[in-house]
Amino acid sequence: MMSVTAIGSIGLDTLIVPTGKFEDVLGGSLSHFVTSCSRFGVPVAMVGVVGEDFPQKHLDYYSSLNADIQGIKIQDGKTFRWTGQYVEDQMDEAITLDTQLNVFETFDPELEGSSKNPNILFLGNIHPCLQSKVASKASAKLTVLDTMNLWINISKDDLLAALKQIDVLIFNETEARILTGEDNLIVAGKKVRELGPDIVIIKRGEHGAMLISSEDVFQVPGFPVDEVVDPTGAGDSFAGGFVGHLAKTDDFSKANLRKAVVYGNIMGSFNVQGIAVDKISKIGWTQIEERYQEFLEMVTF
Template identity: 45%
Template structure:
């Protein structure tokens, strides 16, 4: 039982009101893989440059992430630089250098093509479709996207969404994609585009899940210390999909629990910069925070 993930592996330079880091490990594929690896084995497809340190590859391998699909090519690794103010829900991008990621063409190793679970990270929707062309019979396909693709590659994105079971998207992107201000109406519109379920990430305000007959709302876990929200959405996705893959149950109740596990993982990663909080995390910590999370919303019925 493993998850195929296609996404970026990058160096991030981040400044928040609580500190600053330079050239630390980042990227959507990295955050997702590290988070999901607490629940399942991971097959990662990505590209890095010759400047990518061996210690980062060793870290991923130690997390049971299969790197057969990670290609090292001449050039420099993708780099992103950004900063946050006290509103940690929104990052200001200062610099983006795609470098080797600009010409990334995901080619799946033969051993990856029978994947049961596929996560399509935030890449060009045409590349996302090309990945699905290479997978034989996936049980569950989860997709992420962003405003850049919604505005610039809308038709390609709409074609990809017809092949997706679950779409993960933030509030602003949901409104943009649906061209609808009301989130409930936006979700209903997105469901008509193909996905069976839409999960709307709301940062410090939690997450909403919509399916044909169900709406589920979950808060974010209240934290005293938040250092860096970079990668929180991909970490959420990793916990969410990791739980579903581990249980092989995609019913409404399981998806609700997966949202809580995703929120738990996101609550850990923001407590330090980069992936540093996840490096010393143990599964019993995840279970304990899940129990505390459950208590947040328990109440007696009428």
């Protein structure tokens, strides 16, 4: 089992979805990633920041996942908050109604204690300058970075600098096209590889995911679910499944990277079936393996 350190946002979300309104639920990229990764029996050292208003029950929840929370700083002020809405037939895209950065605005991550020198470092969706800073100080076997279109649009040079320091980039198809100017995702992925990361993973929502490396181009479909309740954090849950499988198996081979993408897909599919982390926090390894076998049967012919 490999050690994992993860850096990202921790927040309190208000979600408006077709089934109702849910206020102050646990959110943030780090929450979804750690929940997903923990399902693989992988303990994660968390690095994040919250305000004085952050409920103790959520810190207890992280501890129940066997996560190390020493790297979560509690600062004067309020916790990062996000309000988003999803409407019927457009569940793949959130409408942001309100964002309050609060203590997250001055977040300056440091790797200390158990979070230093992990085998795998996950740089969640934060400013690329911070991602670069952390990546330059760590000596991980594998550094994985997640980003978003905001950073491509307003801090592209900083993001390009960060890409030179990582091994794996995870982002979605829209972001791949914006960053490279290429419509074809295979061409886009190969272009991104020239910028630094050896492995590029392009998330495609309900259409699955694509992995592009020096020795592989691999496309998997999404796992179909009966109902999408809340897509918030699905990409972070994907990343948690991807990293969780690699950390559990200590194997970066071509075949195992493919499996990791499939497990990422599966964890994303669990995530969308409940509000916030409600569904994914309750599943066990048996359910994950059952869905993995269902997926294999679905794609085998």
